Amino acid sequence: MRACKGALLALIPVILAGCKVSVSSGHDHSDDYSHSTPGFFFDARDTGDHFPDSDWDLDTHAEACIDEPLYFESDSGRVRVYGSPAYSETDFRAAATELERHIDGVLGHYQLRWQEFVEDRSAAVPYPHQILGCLTESVLPDDFAEASVSAVSISPHHRQWPYKTGQIISHQLSHFVQENLSRYDARHPLLPYWFAEGQAAVVAGEPMASPYQHYDYDPLDDATLLDAGPADYRFEHYALAYRYLEDANGALAMTILLDLIQLIDWEDGFEGHTDTGETWAFVEAFNAAGLVDHRNQALTWQRYKTDYHYLLSHSY
Structure with a gap:
């Protein structure tokens, strides 16, 4: 597996082309466990x-x-x-x-x-x-x-x-x-709080804020739980911020982003956090993943964080 990861960066432009999947939604609870897992x-x-x-x-x-x-x-x-x-x-x-x-x-x-x-x-x-x-x-x-x-x-x-x-x-x-x-051997999560919660919300089919509501909250400021505001609707904005990336790049690109973070954690050299709270492993992986915006223009982490509201307002 590690040998494959060593070659991952070179394969990114090929792998990412045209890869998108639809959102899967969660299923409601049933008390009937008569057909439970054996x-x-x-x-x-x-x-x-x-x-x-x-x-x-x-x-x-x-x-x-x-x-x-x-x-x-x-x-x-x-x-x-x-x-x-x-x-x-x-x-x-x-x-x-x-x-x-x-x-x-x-x-x-x-x-x-x-x-x-x-x-x-x-x-x-x-x-x-x-x-x-x-x-x-x-x-x-x-x-x-x-x-x-x-x-x-x-x-x-x-x-x-x-x-x-x-x-x-x-x-x-x-x-x-x-x-x-x-994570490879990091003792703490390497993903920003907004990204982890936004991706999980999308995967589970939970509510998401509409793009035209993007000015109601600044999700990318919530690098950690301690940064998060009191508003419950922030989770809908986490989902919106994540979904923008997935819509522009495909779900597979997001998986490769996680893989790159693990690779960076495995290789060491990018410990610690930025001044705004994100781990360097996340920032470096984001910038290495070849992500694009909704107009297929290169998207670095710095640009996404700085121009988030501009990008969202021009995406619908």
Whole structure:
């Protein structure tokens, strides 16, 4: 995989030509798990496959599963859900089913199949051939799910799950894919907050601001969560800012951008952040990706950030 990435920059002009895909939308939650993903329960004390305990690849929610030996693994082997034996068998199966149901649709938006994702994901994760789920009550029911580079934490008790469970799972799986494609061994996310949330919103089919509303918010200023304003509608503007790039360049170009960020992280030399909060890995990859605007003119990160409102106002 790394040898292929060494030649990636030379292939970009060829790969990007005319590559676009349509947005996939999330599916609403159903309480019917009579046709749930088949699989089996295991005890990590017997198999040796314990939930990872590295602080690099887990968030605070997923840490709840470090000492939980019980897990359910789907027949495909792609999904493994850990959690307390206090949760019902259906809770485990429902979580595994939602992850299995939506991962292929999410990967399809990234122009990837499962095996391609496995080969290209971060080399530091302990179980590269699987999606790990963690049932934990530390994820509030209103949030329902949170993703890190190696696990998707899910609120247990499936009968209390929200109506749009499928859409939320798709959103979090998008974050899971982003993190795996854009990080090699960095201990922190390398994507700007607006980009990560905007891409996940588009993949999950969530609401997006109309182009003529672009002056209502400055999404590119939100490089980190701490930069974000209080307005809830900012997420619709994150989606608008991301969708502009995807419409002009195609979904595959965005996947290659993530791949370039991982390549830069692998090669080192671009650590740290710019004065406006973006990681240098993101800025350098953006400028190396050969992206264009809606008029097919070269688009650097500096130009996109400076001329965002001008570009949006002339794109419709």
